[in-house]
Amino acid sequence: EAGVAQSPRYKIIEKRQSVAFWCNPISGHATLYWYQQILGQGPKLLIQFQNNGVVDDSQLPKDRFSAERLKGVDSTLKIQPAKLEDSAVYLCASSFGPEGNQPQHFGDGTRLSIL
Amino acid sequence: AQTVTQSQPEMSVQEAETVTLSCTYDTSESDYYLFWYKQPPSRQMILVIRQEAYKQQNATENRFSVNFQKAAKSFSLKISDSQLGDAAMYFCAYRRGPGTASKLTFGTGTRLQVTL
Numbered sequence: 213e214a215g216v217a218q219s220p221r222y223k224i225i226e227k228r229q230s231v232a233f234w235c236n237p238i239s240g241h242a243t244l245y246w247y248q249q250i251l252g253q254g255p256k257l258l259i260q261f262q263n264n265g266v267v268d269d270s271q272l273p274k275d276r277f278s279a280e281r282l283k284g285v286d287s288t289l290k291i292q293p294a295k296l297e298d299s300a301v302y303l304c305a306s307s308f309g310p311e312g313n314q315p316q317h318f319g320d321g322t323r324l325s326i327l
Numbered sequence: 328a329q330t331v332t333q334s335q336p337e338m339s340v341q342e343a344e345t346v347t348l349s350c351t352y353d354t355s356e357s358d359y360y361l362f363w364y365k366q367p368p369s370r371q372m373i374l375v376i377r378q379e380a381y382k383q384q385n386a387t388e389n390r391f392s393v394n395f396q397k398a399a400k401s402f403s404l405k406i407s408d409s410q411l412g413d414a415a416m417y418f419c420a421y422r423r424g425p426g427t428a429s430k431l432t433f434g435t436g437t438r439l440q441v442t443l
Contacts, residue, residue, distance in 0.1 A: 215371075245430075254331075254418050254433025255372070268430060301370055312360050312424020313379070316431060318372035 214238065216319035218304050224325045230292035233322045237285070237306030243267075245316060246279055246289050247303040255303055261287060262310050291324075299326045329354045331421050333434035340409045341442050347394075348404045348437045350419030360424045361395065361402045362431070366416040375417070378402065379424075406439075414441045 217236040225231050237244050242263050247255035258277065260268040263284040272279070276295070281287040291298055301321040307314040330353045340346035352361070363375040378386045378395050385393050390410075394403045406413055416436045423429035 252435070254420070254435055255431075256433070257430040260430065303370075303372065305372070310429075312422045312429055315374055315377065316372075317374075321370040323370070 216304055216306050216317055218302075218319035218322055220322055221320065222323050222325075224327065225294055226327050227296055228293040230290065231294055231324065232288050232290045233302050233304075233324075235287045235289070235304030235319060237287075237304070238317055241306035241308055241317075242284070243307045243310045243314070244281055244287050245305040245307075246287070247305065249301040249303055249321070251300070258289070260310070267310060294324075294326050296326050299324060329356075329421050329423070329432050331419050331432050331434040333419055333437050335437045336435075337438045337440065339440040339442060340406070342409055342411060344409055345405060345407045346409060346439065348406075348417050348419075348439070350402045350404070350434060352400050352402065352419070352421050354400070354421065354423075356423050358424060360422045361393075362420040362422070363391070363393070363402075363404045364418045364420060364433075365413075366418060366436070367414075372418070376404065409441050411441050411443075414439055 244261045246258045249255040258272045259279045261281045279289045303321040305316040305318045307316045332351045359380045361378045364372045365375050376388045390407045392405045418436045419434040420431045
């Protein structure tokens, strides 16, 4: 089966610019996650979707970050305006369901560099 | 809040030898899952092994096994017969479960080097 697809793989922007990332989960996976992984740290959950609804966005900086999953399949994560501290790898993951025993499958991530 | 601690930033092992990566966690929950993920330079997080807290038997996947000590809140990963392809970042992760929608909480990772 095809894995989680993410694009772009790399992105370089200047601070205060905007950027968007795209994720297509594994077919049939109802739950989608966006993680932020800062260099030297483990991934941190930004937002979790169940179909097209938000389950957890408690760690999403909502003044600059937004995410949507309008049709319950693919998703976009946007940052506007970007700050230097947003430099990180943004990982998308999906699972069949939201339960703790459902394994999460990760994409290759997007490496974002802010100049 | 749950926390996951990996106290070894880097580890090194010779090919064909055995290495153990340490992980401790803190939680007040009684039912949860623990995971080890591998992240090679390609950045994709790959699930290595999973342990259900209610199971006393340690999980095993081929050359990978865990030592789960629930009372001590310890969850170490043992890699036997190490191979060059095992070189990567390894992350320990916790997830509350089983019926609740909950997030993965990761440790800071251990970089594993495999030498000839």
